[in-house]
Amino acid sequence: xxxxxxxxxxxxxxxxxxxxxxxxxxxxxxxxxxxxxxxxxxxxxxxxxxxxxxxxxxxxxxxxxxxxxxxxxxxxxxxxxxxxxxxxxxxxxxxxxxxxxxxxxxxxxxxxxxxxxxxxxxxxxxxxxxxxxxxxxxxxxxxxxxxxxxxxxxxxxxxxxxxxxxxxxxxxxxxxxxxxxxxxxxxxxxxxxxxxxxxxxxxxxxxxxxxxxxxxxxxxxxxxxx
Amino acid sequence: xxxxxxxxxxxxxxxxxxxxxxxxxxxxxxxxxxxxxxxxxxxxxxxxxxxxxxxxxxxxxxxxxxxxxxxxxxxxxxxxxxxxxxxxxxxxxxxxxxxxxxxxx
Numbered sequence: 001x002x003x004x005x006x007x008x009x010x011x012x013x014x015x016x017x018x019x020x021x022x023x024x025x026x027x028x029x030x031x032x033x034x035x036x037x038x039x040x041x042x043x044x045x046x047x048x049x050x051x052x053x054x055x056x057x058x059x060x061x062x063x064x065x066x067x068x069x070x071x072x073x074x075x076x077x078x079x080x081x082x083x084x085x086x087x088x089x090x091x092x093x094x095x096x097x098x099x100x101x102x103x104x105x106x107x108x109x110x111x112x113x114x115x116x117x118x119x120x121x122x123x124x125x126x127x128x129x130x131x132x133x134x135x136x137x138x139x140x141x142x143x144x145x146x147x148x149x150x151x152x153x154x155x156x157x158x159x160x161x162x163x164x165x166x167x168x169x170x171x172x173x174x175x176x177x178x179x180x181x182x183x184x185x186x187x188x189x190x191x192x193x194x195x196x197x198x199x200x201x202x203x204x205x206x207x208x209x210x211x212x213x214x215x216x217x218x219x220x221x222x223x224x225x226x
Numbered sequence: 227x228x229x230x231x232x233x234x235x236x237x238x239x240x241x242x243x244x245x246x247x248x249x250x251x252x253x254x255x256x257x258x259x260x261x262x263x264x265x266x267x268x269x270x271x272x273x274x275x276x277x278x279x280x281x282x283x284x285x286x287x288x289x290x291x292x293x294x295x296x297x298x299x300x301x302x303x304x305x306x307x308x309x310x311x312x313x314x315x316x317x318x319x320x321x322x323x324x325x326x327x328x329x330x331x
Contacts, residue, residue, distance in 0.1 A: 011293060040299070047304070048303075058311070059314045059318040064322075065325045090251070093251050101244035105237055111234045213282060224258075226268070
């Protein structure tokens with residue numbers, strides 16, 4: 001399946017033996033551009049941040065003695081007279097997955113040096129990300145108008161509001177940062193800034209974007225569905 | 227490093243994974259839509275969540291094609307999170323029981 005063409009042929013030994021060789025031989029340990037390794041290490045640290053948020057949420061939800069509000073009903077919407085549970089969150093999930101798909105294809109076109117398609121797909125990704133943030137702003141406004149606050153809410157346990165605003169707020173901030181990041185890189189691709197440097201930067205930007213989608217998978221499962 | 231070709235794979239695989247993620251998301255939404263409750267609900271949510279997360283990490287983020295050296299850097303530290311989750315689950319249960327005993331009217 002992999003058609004990866006390595007310029008450096010010393011990274012060929014498979015499995016554990018290969019890992020030992022990568023670490024012990026007189027060469028860099030990781031066969032990736034430094035920018036990509038740094039992005040991975042940043043994403044690892046970000047994984048810890050979101051894990052700690054979700055673990056904190058688990059802890060307060062386990063230990064509260066009030067009734068936990070039913071997310072299915074809290075996030076329901078009336079659409080054309082139909083009562084749809086959790087519908088906005090489902091749409092947001094599909095939008096974010098679609099943006100991940102367009103990003104993955106942008107990476108492919110970038111390595112093929114198809115600048116036009118890369119820019120179009122990155123712009124589409126940024127646009128989908130911006131619409132996600134828009135829907136989140138709508139969701140926040142709706143909940144705030146219903147009286148949900150970080151310290152109280154009309155539906156039950158007060159911890160619901162504090163964890164909701166903290167977790168989705170931090171995720172929304174990541175999406176917003178990603179939209180800005182994508183816009184900056186797409187603009188540079190359009191101007192031909194990376195013609196000499198190579199297009200690893202698009203893959204690195206993609207890693208960040210897929211990570212934002214990945215975090216949403218966990219938030220969707222643990223906060224909205226549980 | 228500019229000579230490194232990087233991760234290149236056929237477009238088709240991304241489209242297939244994209245479709246698969248759509249289907250899995252629909253399934254997890256349907257779990258809520260049909261009011262599946264109890265252990266079945268939690269099991270289904272976790273299965274769909276891990277499948278989606280696995281596909282995103284393995285294919286979209288190309289981890290499936292990376293060297294083992296990088297995979298270990300990404301996955302071994304996560305065991306610390308597993309320990310934290312286990313400890314906080316015990317702690318949360320304990321706090322709940324003491325609140326039930328001392329604070330409930």
